[in-house]
Amino acid sequence: MSTVGDQGADAGGSERDTRPPVSAVVTSLGAAALAALAGTLAAPIGGGVVALSLVAFAAGSLTGSARVLSWGAGIGVVGIAVAAGLGGAVEPLLVAAIALAVAWDVGDHGLSVGEHVGREARTRQNVAVHAGSSLLVGTLSAAVVYGSYLAAAGGQPVTAVALLLFGAVVLASAFR
Amino acid sequence: MTTAVGSGGGDTVDGDGDDTAEGGAGDTAEGGADDAGTERDPLRAFDTGRWVGVTGLAIALVGIGVVLRQPGTVLVGAAGVGYSVYARIGEAEEATLAVSRAVSDRTPEPGDELTVTVRARNTGDEPCLDLRLVDGVPPGLEVIDGPARVATALRPGTDVRLEYTVRASRGEHEWETMTAITRNPSGSRERTTDITTPTRIACTPELSAGSDLPLRDLTTMSNGRVATDVGGSGVEFYATREYRRGDPLKRVDWNRRARTGELATLDLREERAATVILLIDARTEAYVAPTRDADTAVEASVEAAGQAFTALLAAGDRVGIAVVGPRDCWLPPGTGTEHTVRGRETLATDPALAPTPPEDSFYRSLWFRRFQRRIPGNAQVLLFSPLADEYPAALARRLDAYGHLVTVLSPDATVATGGRGAGSGSGTSGPGSETTEPSAETTEPGRLLVALERRERLRDLRKAGIRVMEWDDRSFPVAVANANTRWSR
Numbered sequence: 001m002s003t004v005g006d007q008g009a010d011a012g013g014s015e016r017d018t019r020p021p022v023s024a025v026v027t028s029l030g031a032a033a034l035a036a037l038a039g040t041l042a043a044p045i046g047g048g049v050v051a052l053s054l055v056a057f058a059a060g061s062l063t064g065s066a067r068v069l070s071w072g073a074g075i076g077v078v079g080i081a082v083a084a085g086l087g088g089a090v091e092p093l094l095v096a097a098i099a100l101a102v103a104w105d106v107g108d109h110g111l112s113v114g115e116h117v118g119r120e121a122r123t124r125q126n127v128a129v130h131a132g133s134s135l136l137v138g139t140l141s142a143a144v145v146y147g148s149y150l151a152a153a154g155g156q157p158v159t160a161v162a163l164l165l166f167g168a169v170v171l172a173s174a175f176r
Numbered sequence: 177m178t179t180a181v182g183s184g185g186g187d188t189v190d191g192d193g194d195d196t197a198e199g200g201a202g203d204t205a206e207g208g209a210d211d212a213g214t215e216r217d218p219l220r221a222f223d224t225g226r227w228v229g230v231t232g233l234a235i236a237l238v239g240i241g242v243v244l245r246q247p248g249t250v251l252v253g254a255a256g257v258g259y260s261v262y263a264r265i266g267e268a269e270e271a272t273l274a275v276s277r278a279v280s281d282r283t284p285e286p287g288d289e290l291t292v293t294v295r296a297r298n299t300g301d302e303p304c305l306d307l308r309l310v311d312g313v314p315p316g317l318e319v320i321d322g323p324a325r326v327a328t329a330l331r332p333g334t335d336v337r338l339e340y341t342v343r344a345s346r347g348e349h350e351w352e353t354m355t356a357i358t359r360n361p362s363g364s365r366e367r368t369t370d371i372t373t374p375t376r377i378a379c380t381p382e383l384s385a386g387s388d389l390p391l392r393d394l395t396t397m398s399n400g401r402v403a404t405d406v407g408g409s410g411v412e413f414y415a416t417r418e419y420r421r422g423d424p425l426k427r428v429d430w431n432r433r434a435r436t437g438e439l440a441t442l443d444l445r446e447e448r449a450a451t452v453i454l455l456i457d458a459r460t461e462a463y464v465a466p467t468r469d470a471d472t473a474v475e476a477s478v479e480a481a482g483q484a485f486t487a488l489l490a491a492g493d494r495v496g497i498a499v500v501g502p503r504d505c506w507l508p509p510g511t512g513t514e515h516t517v518r519g520r521e522t523l524a525t526d527p528a529l530a531p532t533p534p535e536d537s538f539y540r541s542l543w544f545r546r547f548q549r550r551i552p553g554n555a556q557v558l559l560f561s562p563l564a565d566e567y568p569a570a571l572a573r574r575l576d577a578y579g580h581l582v583t584v585l586s587p588d589a590t591v592a593t594g595g596r597g598a599g600s601g602s603g604t605s606g607p608g609s610e611t612t613e614p615s616a617e618t619t620e621p622g623r624l625l626v627a628l629e630r631r632e633r634l635r636d637l638r639k640a641g642i643r644v645m646e647w648d649d650r651s652f653p654v655a656v657a658n659a660n661t662r663w664s665r
Contacts, residue, residue, distance in 0.1 A: 016323065021327075042248070077233060077237070080249075080252055081237065081240065081249055081252075083248070084241070084246050084248030084249040084252065085244070085246060085249070087246075087248075088248055089248075090247055090248050090251055093248045093251065093252055094251055094252065094255060097252040097255055097256070098255065101256070101259055105363075108226060108363075109363055112224075112363070113308065113327045116308040116310065116325070116327065116357055117308050117309075117310065117323065117325035117326060117327045118323050118325060120322070120323050121322075121323045121325040121326050121327060122326050122327070122328065122338075123326075123327040123328075125327075125328045125329055126306060126307070126308070126327035126328050126329055127327075129305050129306070129329040130305070130306060130361075130363070133305065133361045133362075134362075137258055137259060137262040137362075138255065138258065138259070140258065141254075141255045141257070141258020141259070141261075141262075142251075142255045142258070144258070145251050145254040145255050145258075146251065149247065149251055
C-alpha cells in the first residue's frame with residue numbers, strides 16, 4: 001500500500017531512466033581512449049595515467065557522478081603533464097589534451113542531458129552538436145597554439161607561447 | 177483525425193493541412209504570433225559551474241611548463257586557455273519557440289491510448305545549440321510510450337517533433353507549462369523558459385450499469401423499491417388487521433370473512449424509495465494503491481460509486497454525491513435524466529475527485545458541519561473508503577449515531593493483485609474476510625500490518641451494526657451479488 005502523492009511533476013509517474021544517453025557515454029569513452037592512445041605515443045607512462053582517466057569517465061557516466069568525471073579529467077591532465085615531463089613529442093600531447101577535454105565535456109554534458117530528459121529520449125543531435133563544437137574549439141585553439149609554436153620554433157618558443165598566453169588571458173578577461 | 181488543441185504560432189505557420197486550430201483554444205493564436213513564438217516566461221540564466229577551474233588549470237600548466245622549460249606542457253596549457261575563452265562566450269538565450277500540441281482525441285474513454293504530438297519551431301534569429309524540452313504532461317495521465325522529453329539543437333526556422341503516448345484516465349486534464357532548458361554552446365550558462373501551451377482533455381467514463389444494490393430500510397415517503405416495515409399497499413403480505421371504514425375492498429380478507437364472518441384487512445408491505453448519499457473518501461489518505469502503478473482506491477471508489485449511482489437511480493431512489501476531502505463537492509439527491517448526467521459529470525471531472533491527491537489540508541469538523549447541514553435527515557449513506565486510516569470508520573459510526581443508516585463499501589488496497597485470475601477469487605471471498613487467510617501476495621510485513629489494521633476496522637464496524645462490504649480489483653458487482661445473498665433485510 002503506497003501513497004501516490006509524490007509522482008505528480010514527473011511524466012505520469014513511471015520511473016524515468018536518468019542515466020546519460022548512450023551516445024554521450026560512447027563518445028566520451030571513445031575520446032578518452034584516443035587521449036590515452038595519443039598519450040602513450042608521447043610517453044607510455046603518461047599514456048598509462050591518461051588511461052586511468054578512461055576508467056574514471058566510465059565510472060562517472062555509470063554512476064551519474066559529475067565529481068568522478070572531474071577527477072577523471074584531473075587524472076588525465078596529470079597524465080599529460082607526466083608525458084610532457086618525460087619529453088613526449090608536442091603533437092601527440094596536443095591531440096591527447098583535446099581528446100581529454102572533449103571526453104570530459106561530452107561526458108559531463110551527457111550527465112545533465114540524462115538528468116533533464118533521460119536516456120530514452122531523443123538526444124543524439126544535441127550530443128553531436130555539443131561534441132562537435134567542443135572538438136572545434138579544441139582544434140582551433142590547438143591549431144593557433146601549435147602554429148605560433150612552429151613560427152617561433154627558431155627563437156624562444158617558451159617566451160613566445162607565454163606571450164601568446166598573456167594575450168589569450170587578456171582576451172578571456174575582456175569577455176567577462 | 178488529429179485535432180490540434182494547442183495554441184501558438186505553430187498551428188498557423190506549419191500549414192500542414194491535418195492540423196485544424198480550434199478557435200479560442202489559446203490566446204496567443206491571434207495575429208502577430210508568427211515570429212513572437214508561443215507565450216513564454218523566461219527565468220534568469222545562471223552559471224552551471226561546468227568549466228570552473230579550467231582557466232586556473234591552463235595557467236598553472238603553462239606556468240609549470242615555463243619553469244621546467246617543457247614546451248609540451250606550455251602548449252597543452254595554452255590550448256586549455258582556448259576552452260576557458262569558450263566557456264565565457266555566449267549566453268543562454270531564452271527559448272523563442274512556437275509550440276503546438278495535438279492530441280489524437282480530446283474526449284477519450286478511460287484507458288484509451290492518446291497520441292500527443294508536440295511541435296516546437298525556433299522562431300528566433302539565433303540557432304539554439306542546446307535545447308532540452310520537457311512537456312508538462314498532466315499529473316493524472318500516464319505516459320506509456322516514449323518520454324515526453326527531447327534534447328536537440330535547432331537552427332532558426334527548423335522544428336523538432338516530439339511524439340508520445342499517454343493513457344487517459346478519468347477526469348479533466350490540462351497540460352502544464354512546457355519547460356525549455358537552453359544552454360550556451362559551452363554549457364556554462366543555463367536558462368529555463370516556461371512555455372504556456374494550454375491543452376485540455378476531458379475523459380468522462382460511461383457509467384456502467386451496476387447490479388441491484390442492497391439498501392437498508394430507511395426510506396422517504398415516496399413509492400419505491402425498498403420494502404419497509406410499514407403496512408399499506410404493496411405486493412408482499414405484511415399483516416392483517418381489523419377492518420376500518422374506508423379500506424379498499426381489494427384488500428379485504430374475504431377468506432377470513434367467509435370463515436368467521438368478520439371483516440379484516442390485509443396489510444401489504446409498502447415499498448418506498450430511499451434517499452441515498454454516495455459519500456466518497458478522497459482525502460490524501462485515501463489515495464492508496466496496492467502497487468506503485470496500480471489505480472488508487474479513490475479510482476476504485478469512484479467507479480463503484482458510478483455503478484451504484486446508475487443502479488439506485490434505475491430503481492427509483494434519490495441519489496446524491498458528496499466527497500470527504502478538502503475540496504468541496506456536493507450533488508444534492510435527485511432523480512431523472514438530467515440528474516444522471518450531472519452525476520456522471522461530477523464523478524468524472526469534479527476536481528474533488530481528481531486522480532491525484534489534493535494538496536490542501538482537510539478540516540474534519542468544518543467538513544462534518546457542512547455535510548450535516550446538507551444531508552437530508554432520512555438519507556442513507558453509502559460510504560466508499562479504502563479504510564486506510566481510522567477517520568472513515570469513526571465517520572461511519574458518527575453518521576450512524578446521527579440516525580443515518582450507513583453502509584461502508586471498501587475497495588481493498590492492501591491486496592497486491594498478482595494476476596487477474598487470483599484477484600477475482602479473493603474478491604468473492606472478500607465479504608467474509610474475518611475468516612479469510614491473508615493471500616499469498618501479502619507477504620511484506622508493512623503490507624500485512626496495514627491489512628490487519630484495516631481488517632480490524634472492518635470488524636469493529638460490523639460489531640457496531642454497520643454493514644460493510646469490501647472488494648478488490650474490479651470485482652465490485654461480484655461483491656454486491658454476494659452481499660445481496662448474505663445480508664438479510
